[in-house]
Amino acid sequence: MIESTVSYKRHRFPSAVIARAVWLYFRFPLSLRLVEEMLLERGIVVSYETIRCWAKKFGRDYAGLLRRKAPSPNDVWHLDEVVITIGGKTHWLWRAVDRDGYVLDEIVQARRNTKAARRLLTRLMKKQGCLPKRIVTDKLRFYGAALRQIMPTVEHRSHKGLNNRAENSHLPLRKRERIMQRFRSPGALQRFTSVFSAVRNLFVPPRSKHSAIAVHLHRIRAIAHWRAVTGTAA
Known part of the structure; x- marks a missing residue:
């Protein structure tokens, strides 16, 4: 204990x-x-x-x-991003989950491009300390471009139907967003999600x-x- x-x-x-x-x-x-x-x-x-x-x-x-799941080289990472409006401006919450739906990392960014996808992957590698067996994404081309730069040896499967796990992981936060009547700033969203996902991962x-x-x-x-x-x- x-x-x-x-x-x-x-x-x-x-x-x-x-x-x-x-x-x-x-x-x-x-x-x-x-x-x-x-x-x-x-x-x-x-x-x-x-x-x-x-x-x-x-x-x-x-x-x-809170307890964190031990990284595994045999894991599968599912990546996805969801749009969130803050103060009338569009932001993107980029998220990575494993095959069990456990949130590995998430980051709020103002852009939806290769640089943003690369930043998520870089953070993931630093936190996990090892590469996954496979990465699954939707057909957003920025993922493929970032993976070729950061993880060229990792298998990449790009198919919308295979990425339901990551897409479903957004639903609890969407529900909270409605209850909270939106987030006030990107920083507030980042702080909330870091705790919210850690508690959800545990329970x-x-x-x-x-x-x-x-x-x-x-x-x-x-x-x-x-x-x-x-x-x-x-």
Whole structure:
């Protein structure tokens, strides 16, 4: 079991309250005001602005401690990008997931071109430390151009029907975007997704776990790990 290094000094609310508020906000499609109401039902009076501050400060700390999947040279990376409008301007969220739907990395960029695709691949190589067995994308030509420059030896399959895994990975964030009434800046989107995906990676079972008991056990272990990370384990 890991030992939490998160400090709650100078916060008048107990660590368990803060951790639960952050968990509710990032784990479920809830607005800050709804999290405020759920805590009030438990007799905890805290404003949604305070919850926002907790999410910004402690969400980053928690995400840095959450368990990450070990890289594998036999893995398959699925890459995709989705358009997000921020302040009337178009931005692109580039994302990479593995065969289980686990988010490997994501980056907000203002462009949809070869340079943007190359930046995603460069970050992936740095984070994973090894090349995948195969990369799957849609038919966007920029992926092929970037792969020829960065990973010329990796097999590349370009087919829209094969990339449903990456495309489906955008749906939870789309739901949150509607609830949050859009993001205020590219930086805010990048910060939110880094925590949101880390929490989702922990709690959502991989595709290989189909049975109800496997899903149940996965969630029990995820909750135990979350409590250890946040320093709220009994």
